[in-house]
Amino acid sequence: MSGPRIAALLGRLEGELRTLRDGEKFSNKSRISAGNLVFVCTARSIANRYISVVDEMAQRFPSRAFFVAVEGAPTGSRSSADSSTRLDLLGEGAAVRILSAQQLEAQDDEGPRSMMGLAGDSAPLPSMENAADARMSVDVDGRVYAIETDADGLSDRVDIRGPRAFARHLASAVDALVLPELPVILVWVGTARADDGVFQAFNDDTKRVITDSAYAGLDSLLSIFQWTQEADTRPRLSDLAWVRLGPWQELTARFFDDDRSPLLDVLDRIEISHAAADVGFQPPDCALFTAWIANRLGATLERDSFGYIAPQKNGRRFPITVTPVPRPKGVAPGTLASVRFLAKSNEFTAQIKRDLGTGRGDQTADADLLHWHIADGVTVLEQTIRLHSNKVSYWLDRTVRRPDEEPLFVAVLKTLLAMDAAQDRAQESLRG
């Protein structure tokens, strides 16, 4: 039923991809690609807006990009108002332009960064007779666009849209169009669960999957992580929330450079704050940061009512408190707002404080300002630093250029899983 229609669509897309680079406009462009980027978006509310992230990414990274919009809610999925607010914000106040396909076409002649729509007629499919849900719009559609890269190269973007029930068809269409020899990197936009059929359909042959747990939540991240660890053939996992912690880690490490690392053995407390989120949402930034510290200090982690406790090998147990602070408009819930280290009976304090919302995407391309401060009773060192770019595409680009698997990230996720497992065991024994 659907087979021949998808085949026809594929035939058209293949033809368009072949001729995309013909013609004078692109004839002098380099044709080298560095990979396939498959963006799968299961939340209609952000699909249109994410397209500009895909394009910015394809401008930075010569590639064949796929933007697959899978329509319809997964059964039993939690689509609370909270998760859609988080999805709406798309990163640290990211500047996301909303561009429809028509707008992209209209930009055709706007110079080097313009994108050209070469789509012919869309080929809507007739209703799928045995569609699970009669209300679903059951057309599968595809389009092809050329995207000039920052440096005179050419990427392309293939948009494919279709209902959830067709996920396997969509995934197989993507499979047919990926550039051979080059890795497939899956970017999962929105919540994902490893046991979701759609997620699995797109993970048949991927080398790497990139999530953003700031939106998808910690549970989603841990579930996907466990799944990736089950077999060597599974893709490696990267997470944008983790990569965005990079500057925080760097600045935190700076507290303990030179002769100050012995302070790590005498920590009294760590205080972390984040932009307020809805009850029940565990801010992944805080969890990842905490687990990173625990892992580096050779400590384990226990959850507590105020946050966490980290029992160190030397027998010390220092608390890590996690508290919400008011969330300014335009800031994503759960965003890391400050970290503070206290040691030597509070004589030593080291703090990074973020001016939440100062780097909002509608005002600047830089992310928020950070104030770095260290005081040990004798000297005070201070610095103000900008937290890199606030664009999602910037962080994606950095993520793609990092190794497929980072041992440190794996270790941190394992620390979090071990904490949950210990907690489960404890509860079990209480009940028993």
Add this chain to the structure above:
Amino acid sequence: MSNPLREGLEAGRVVPPCTVVIFGAGGDLTRRKLMPALYNLAVSRALPGGFAVVGISRGEKSDDAFREEMHEAVGTFSRKKPIDPGIWTDFAPGLFFQAGAFGEAETYAKLKERLETIESSRGTKGNRLFYLAVPPSEVRGIVEGLRGAGLVEKHTSISELPFTRIIAEKPFGHDRASAAALNGLLGEVFGERQVFRIDHYLGKETVQNLLVFRFANSLFEPLWNREHVDHVQITVAEDIGVEGRGRFYEQTGALRDIVQNHALQLLCLTAMEPPISLHADAVRDEKVKVLRSLRPLGPRTIRSSVVRGQYTGGFVRGDEVPAYRQEPDVAGESSTETFVAMRVFVDSWRWGGVPFYVRAGKRLNRRATEVAIHFKRVPHAIFPVPDGGISPNVLTMRIQPDEQIALRFTTKEPGQNTVLRDVAMDFRYGSTFGSNTPEAYERLLLDAMRGDATLFTRADEAEQQWAFVEPILAAWQENPTPPPMYDAGSWGPEASHELLAADGRRWRKP
């Protein structure tokens, strides 16, 4: 004591805090290259947390006036434009200026005091990188001044802290003796590991890519030898003239300005054996071996293997341009060479008998720097082809104007008959990895701060380079007849073409 929080963080970002002291901060190099490079490092967040720059030259001015000047320079010459006000606001307070003449002890005493204040306010931990952006005549005075003021401590290891390092600009001497004297002077005050001699060509992406290309691909290295390579052409062509630097060029010439350093570096990277690692000394040991195996040029070979030239008036890119002798500050009868071409042999097991043709010059047809490996022809022609048979494969590593790797090979044209056609497959570096290719000076400054000397010239390397070209300089000095002329906008004098024609070969047209 190591910091456990550093372990596993994204590599390459550990640049120790430091103060960069630029001698010659009023000069052209600082405006055009150094300050834009430092600013771009700030943009990519590559600078350490504790960071400061102290500029020194003659003429009093306030820190603010210096910051204003540098703002203008960065606005004009930066790779990333326009200046990001947020980043500039963070960067500018780290810039300081101090007036002083390089020959006076007072300059260094003041500098020392200034550095101590800046180090405590900027958290640079006493690490100092001295950059000599000055004419060679000033180097001795500065090095002695630094020593006199106790601003240098001699180290034998790169990891000693706080560090003191020095970056020396080209030209590094004007012959072997002066280079050795300079090395001697630096060696009295600094350990070799504290000295970073810049050849900015080594900071260019494609030049580094030569190593990656050769030693990270298994495809090319088996062909990289006398069995398969017919010859190698190295071209460093500029379309500009002396650009107001006539006085400097009169004393320099193309051989000293380009061949002795840049062209020989390209030759070394092309011809060297695989180093055992990327450590500074492993790579430089291999380069020095190549320099040592260059067949020495005697008076007779110089006559038959080295060609020089000087440009007369002509047309370049549509403009009529004057002859070299008509440039300001150039003698009317000048015999300075603005062009050199030579045939060089690397006497080694790998390269025995393979000629390396090297040419460099000003006011040539176009700006192009490249290394082209010409492979041997197929041993037997089974395809009927007109005009001289199937053209051999050529692999070109292009360094300027754009960074590119191209492979020329032969294919069949589609059709009923077997018609062969040469095609070129291009890999343009920038277009593949995005335009954020850093400038050479960014990479080199960062490497010096990190203490990685792989891309810098070692003392013995600099001397060997001079040792190779010195007989040519001597031969020309003995025979002061003016060099043959070539039209500006051409590819050099006739003799250069004859040099290759004598071997049955031709220069490429890059």
